[in-house]
Amino acid sequence: MTNQNVAVRGSRFFSASALLIAALVVLSFPLSYFIPLATGSKSFSLLHHLHGLAFFAWVGLYVIQTRLVRSGHIRLHRELGLAGVALAGAIVPLGLWMAVSAAASRQAMGIARPFEFSLYNLIDIMVFSFAFGWAIYEASRRIEWHRRLMFVALLNLFGPAFSRWMLKLPLPFPWxxxxxxxxxxxxxxALALHDRRQRGRVHAVTTGAALVLIPFHMVEPLIARSTVWNNLAPSLFGFG
Structure with a gap:
């Protein structure tokens, strides 16, 4: 089987899930960004606009990339991969800058734990960077590893985006x-189920990501509110 056939095989899940996640991401921002921007009811800094532009562009490019693989346009997919690297290179520093800016704003407002949510920012950026960097390394080596690592990178943008809606639900802490x-x-x-159907077993990346991320995300709120983190975070973010 050629590399192109390997890439196309099983690509339906990734193209379909990319469309679903992208739609949910876009639907996460009407109240906090799109409507206030259109009506002028809230002002945003240049940093907000640049961060949002890089973020939406990367998600949009991911959708395009999965569609290109699905349709067999592997060469164009690889050429556009350079744009994905450039966007990721912008997302990481902009994300860190946004995290510092948000912490400073919360601190100025006198919020009791201004660095609580900074943990989420830091971990999401770290996981995105790790998964994306590893995915690039595997791009010409192991295609199945590459596409799953890119999927993990996407999920670490999806969670923070969808929090705009989830945090409005009447759920107690830490849920x-x-x-x-x-x-x-x-x-x-869902990816594990796809792996079982397509491959007969769950891929190592899928298993590893689930075993690491799901347990950590369950304890992350407790760490974020802990005294240890809130004493350590100011120095980590340059406020020490």
Missing amino acids: VDMSPNLLADAMLI
Whole structure:
């Protein structure tokens, strides 16, 4: 079987899930960004716009990339991969900048734990960077590893985006804080089912991501509210 046939084989799940996740991402921002921006009811800094542009562009490019593989346009898929690397290179520093800016704003407002949500920002950026970097390394080596690592990178953008809706639900702590990432993790279960149908077994990346991310996302809210983290975070983010 050629590399192109390997890439196309099983690509339906990734193209379909990409469309679903992208739609949910876009639907996560009307109240917090799109409507206030259109009506002028809230002002946004240039950082907000740049961060949002890079974020939406990467998700949109991911959708295009999965569609290209699905239709067999592997060469164009690889050429556009350079744009994905450039966007990822923008997302990481912009994400860190946004995390620092948000923490400073919360601190200025006198919020008791201004660095609580900074943990989520830091972990999401770290996991995205790790998964994306590893995926690039595997792009010409192991296609099945590459596509699943890219999927994991996407999920670490989806969880924070969908939190705009999940945090509005009347859920008690820690469920309200862990629910966005656990919803994203549910897509790993869907990927595991796909692996079983397509391959007869769950892929190592799928298993590893589920075993690491799901348990961590369940305890993450407790760490974020802990005294240890809130004492350590200011120095990590340059406020020490």
